[in-house]
Structures are given as C-alpha cells and as structure tokens.
Amino acid sequence: MQDIFENFGIYLHVPFCAGSCGYCRFYKRIPTPELFDRYADAVALEINLRKNENGGFLPRPQTMFWGGGSPSMLPERHIERIAAAFGELTPSLEWSVEVAPTNATRQKLAALKSAGATRISMGVQSFNEKTLASLGRKHSLKATVEAVGRVAEAGFKHFSIDLIFGAKGQTPDEWLADIETAAACPVDHISAYCLEFESATSACGGNSPDGEIPDADGLFLEIAQSRLPELGFHQYEISNYAKPGAQCLHNLSTWHMAQWLGLGPSAASQWRGRRARNAPDFEKWETGIKSGMPSECDIVALDDAEMFSSALIFGLRMNEGVSLSLLSKRFPKADAQKYAPAIDFLKSQRLIEESGENIRLTPKGRLVADAVAVELL
Ligand code: SF4
The missing domain is CATH 1.10.10.920 (Arc Repressor Mutant, subunit A)
Incomplete structure (x- = not known):
C-alpha cells in the first residue's frame, strides 16, 4: 500500500436525521420523501460536476466515508442510485457507512453490502437505558442489540461501534460496563468519545482550556485506555481503538493530512491545495450544484x-x-x-x-x- 498521506478519500454527508441529541453539531434536516429525491439527484449531479473538473480527471479513491446525520435513513433505492452515480469511483480499500440502530434494517444493510460498502460504524453511544435517555437518544437497548445482530449477520468486513462517555449521571462502573458490552459484540473497532468535547470538537481532548484534567472525564478516558487494550482493542488515536488490521483508513488519512473531497451539504474538502466546506444549507448547496457553481464557505489556500x-x-x-x-x-x-x-x-x-x-x-x-x-x- 502507498503511504497513507498519499490517500485520496471521498466523504459524503447525508444530512438526514429526525433525532434531537442535545450535543449534536452536525448539519441535518428532518427527511421527507421529496427531500430524499432531491438529495439523490443533487449528489449524482455533484459527483458528475467533480468528475468533469480539471480536465475531467478524478482519481479513484482509496477510501470513502458516508456520515451524517444518519446515512441509514436513506431508502434502499436512494442508496443504490447514489452508489451507481459513484460508478468507477467506488473506493479500492475501504468504504465506511455510519448507521443508526433504529434504521439499520436488513434490506438497507443488504443494499449497502451489494453496493460495495466494507465497514459499518454504528452510533450505539451506550448500552445503558439511563445513559441513552440522558443523551436524548431515541433507540432502546433492545433495538440496539437487535441492530448489532443484523449488522453482524450482514457480514461486512469491518464493524465499529461508537460509544459516548460523560453523560449526566453516568458512573465509572456504568462506563466500564458499556466498554465491556461493546467489546463482547462482534466488532473489530470501538470509538469512545467524550460528550463534552463531542459537542465542541468531535473528539475527546479531555481537557479544560488551562490544561487541567477534569477529574471525571479524565477518569472515564483512563478506564477506556486501560480496559479496551485488555479486551483486544488497541488505542491508535485519542478516541479510537481497533483490533489488529481494523483501524479506520479514511480517518487515519485525514489525521495524516492526506486529500479528500467532501460531497453533500456542509461536507468539507481538503483537495488540490485548498480547504473548503460546502454550504451548510440544503437549498444553497442544491442550487449551487444545479447551476454548476458549488456554493462553498470557509475557503483556505493551503501552504x-x-x-x-x-x-x-x-x-x-x-x-x-x-x-x-x-x-x-x-x-x-x-x-x-x-x-x-x-x-x-x-x-x-x-x-x-x-x-x-x-x-x-x-x-x-x-x-x-x-x-x-x-x-x-
Ligand atoms: S443521531 Fe446523530 S445526527 Fe441525529 S441528532 Fe443525534 S447526533 Fe445529531
């Protein structure tokens, strides 16, 4: 394999979620059948637009990541349509898709598998009903356990679970139980995010501005750092633990400052010497794509x-x-x-x-x- 910093990845933002998690910082819309159709149409156009830029050459990506929102809210026919629009841009090494326990149906998982997805990342967050309620998550423990079983049955190459610690009222013992339950699932990767920093940075830095370690969050992070390796999941980044060979290549290439192209509203790119973000607004993004002039913000020339x-x-x-x-x-x-x-x-x-x-x-x-x-x- 080439050096990871030579990687080219594609990130697709699927901006649909009906959830109301208090810590959510992602651009999202409550979906309707009409919005699904418009989204799939505009993504297909955006893919073509990017394929035809710069003399019509877009390299085949090594990795692709569908995040959200909840990509698993997309109906099967839209999953198939968008996958077909990527065509020869299907990634050569890894294709991750985030799914939510409530809508990871057998049919959707089958559609993703047959399109070529290789890795599922499920937003479990906790196996404790009280913690799920405190996080504002809509899925129940029963729904989570059933969804984990369906992903395992679908037979993807890699399966990751996201956990969150630091919810109000969560105890260290409850966090330890979450870790141990996740590790006992048929997964090869676990992400463990800190709620406080999830809201601000999407990753658990576990620190206050003056560099002091907040006692509770530091303790929770230490529990993850000591227990997960004992269970076979080795930390490779502050919030990420994997069995051998199961690290997320797409995220690794991002942290190595490789190149990636973001598609969909609010998606960020680091591509051809610049960083930019698609407008975090469905209508602006769609109008820009339809007119052939993508609407971007936060543009930085990279030196x-x-x-x-x-x-x-x-x-x-x-x-x-x-x-x-x-x-x-x-x-x-x-x-x-x-x-x-x-x-x-x-x-x-x-x-x-x-x-x-x-x-x-x-x-x-x-x-x-x-x-x-x-x-x-
Ligand atoms: S499920 Fe994810 S996208 Fe939806 S509200 Fe919660 S954090 Fe945000």
Missing part, C-alpha cells in the same frame, strides 16, 4: 506552513505520534524550528515524549490533547 501545523497537531492525536523530519520533507517551506520551544516545554511537562523517530503524546498528554494543541499553535 506548507498550514499543512505542517495541521499534520503536527492531528498527528499527535495518534498513538504512533508524528515524525518531525518526515513532516519537514513533506512540507519543506514550513518553519519547523518555530515549534522547538513549545515541544521542549511540553516534553518538560511530560506531555510529549520521543518514540524512535517520532514524538507522541504521553498517556498524561492524551488527557489534555487540546491544551497541547493550543501550546503548539
């Missing part, structure tokens, strides 16, 4: 300095850490020396350590990852 900084900060979130000399080779015009004082300081605080050619967060550093990032900015 070596920006890419070095992002690759350093996201690279540190991974347990293997990051090689400064490799980053200097990838982004030669960046001033690597400017990070030396901050790195020395973080080493003196035992938040960063050397590991072979790489620097990486220490276990203590992983509890305050966002504060470490602030120090490096």
Whole structure:
C-alpha cells in the first residue's frame, strides 16, 4: 500500500436525521420523501460536476466515508442510485457507512453490502437505558442489540461501534460496563468519545482550556485506555481503538493530512491545495450544484506552513505520534524550528515524549490533547 498521506478519500454527508441529541453539531434536516429525491439527484449531479473538473480527471479513491446525520435513513433505492452515480469511483480499500440502530434494517444493510460498502460504524453511544435517555437518544437497548445482530449477520468486513462517555449521571462502573458490552459484540473497532468535547470538537481532548484534567472525564478516558487494550482493542488515536488490521483508513488519512473531497451539504474538502466546506444549507448547496457553481464557505489556500501545523497537531492525536523530519520533507517551506520551544516545554511537562523517530503524546498528554494543541499553535 502507498503511504497513507498519499490517500485520496471521498466523504459524503447525508444530512438526514429526525433525532434531537442535545450535543449534536452536525448539519441535518428532518427527511421527507421529496427531500430524499432531491438529495439523490443533487449528489449524482455533484459527483458528475467533480468528475468533469480539471480536465475531467478524478482519481479513484482509496477510501470513502458516508456520515451524517444518519446515512441509514436513506431508502434502499436512494442508496443504490447514489452508489451507481459513484460508478468507477467506488473506493479500492475501504468504504465506511455510519448507521443508526433504529434504521439499520436488513434490506438497507443488504443494499449497502451489494453496493460495495466494507465497514459499518454504528452510533450505539451506550448500552445503558439511563445513559441513552440522558443523551436524548431515541433507540432502546433492545433495538440496539437487535441492530448489532443484523449488522453482524450482514457480514461486512469491518464493524465499529461508537460509544459516548460523560453523560449526566453516568458512573465509572456504568462506563466500564458499556466498554465491556461493546467489546463482547462482534466488532473489530470501538470509538469512545467524550460528550463534552463531542459537542465542541468531535473528539475527546479531555481537557479544560488551562490544561487541567477534569477529574471525571479524565477518569472515564483512563478506564477506556486501560480496559479496551485488555479486551483486544488497541488505542491508535485519542478516541479510537481497533483490533489488529481494523483501524479506520479514511480517518487515519485525514489525521495524516492526506486529500479528500467532501460531497453533500456542509461536507468539507481538503483537495488540490485548498480547504473548503460546502454550504451548510440544503437549498444553497442544491442550487449551487444545479447551476454548476458549488456554493462553498470557509475557503483556505493551503501552504506548507498550514499543512505542517495541521499534520503536527492531528498527528499527535495518534498513538504512533508524528515524525518531525518526515513532516519537514513533506512540507519543506514550513518553519519547523518555530515549534522547538513549545515541544521542549511540553516534553518538560511530560506531555510529549520521543518514540524512535517520532514524538507522541504521553498517556498524561492524551488527557489534555487540546491544551497541547493550543501550546503548539
Ligand atoms: S443521531 Fe446523530 S445526527 Fe441525529 S441528532 Fe443525534 S447526533 Fe445529531
């Protein structure tokens, strides 16, 4: 396989969800049959638009990720239609789809499998009824257990479960039980997000702005970091644990600052020297696509300095850490020396350590990852 930072991925945002989770930060709409039709039409147009840009060349992606919202809300015929629009752009290595326990039906899972999806990521969040209620999740424990069984039966190559900790009233013992129940499911990957930081950053930095570890969240993170490896799931990023060979390649390539193209409303791209986000508004996005002029926001031209900084900060979130000399080779015009004082300081605080050619967060550093990032900015 080529170096992961050479990866090209496609992210499809499916903006449908009827949920009302208090912590939700994703762009979403309550679906209707009419909106499903318009969405599938516009995605097919967007795929064609991107295929025909720049002399009509769009490489085949190694990875694809359908996130949301809840992609599993899409009716089967829309799943099939969108998959067909990708055509030769079906990814060569990994195709992940997020599903919700309430709508992961046998028919939808079969449609995804026959389209070529290889990996299911299910938003379980908790196996505890009280915690699910506190998170505002609509699915019951019974619905979750049945949905896990259906995904396992469908026979995807990889199966991941998302858990959330830090819900109001959740105890460390309940969190430990969630972890152990998830690990006993037929899955090879578990993501464990911190509720407080899920709302802000989608990942558990587990830190307050001054770098102090909040006691409860630090304890919950430590429970995950110590128990999941004992159960065969090895941490490879602050919020992610996998059995050997089951890491999410799409997310890994994102943290390595590879390239990806985002499709659908609110989807972000890092592609051909720029970052940009599709308008987080269904109508604006659809109108832009229909007129052949995608409506974008948050546009940033990428230079070596920006890419070095992002690759350093996201690279540190991974347990293997990051090689400064490799980053200097990838982004030669960046001033690597400017990070030396901050790195020395973080080493003196035992938040960063050397590991072979790489620097990486220490276990203590992983509890305050966002504060470490602030120090490096
Ligand atoms: S299920 Fe996901 S997309 Fe829907 S409201 Fe909850 S967090 Fe947001």
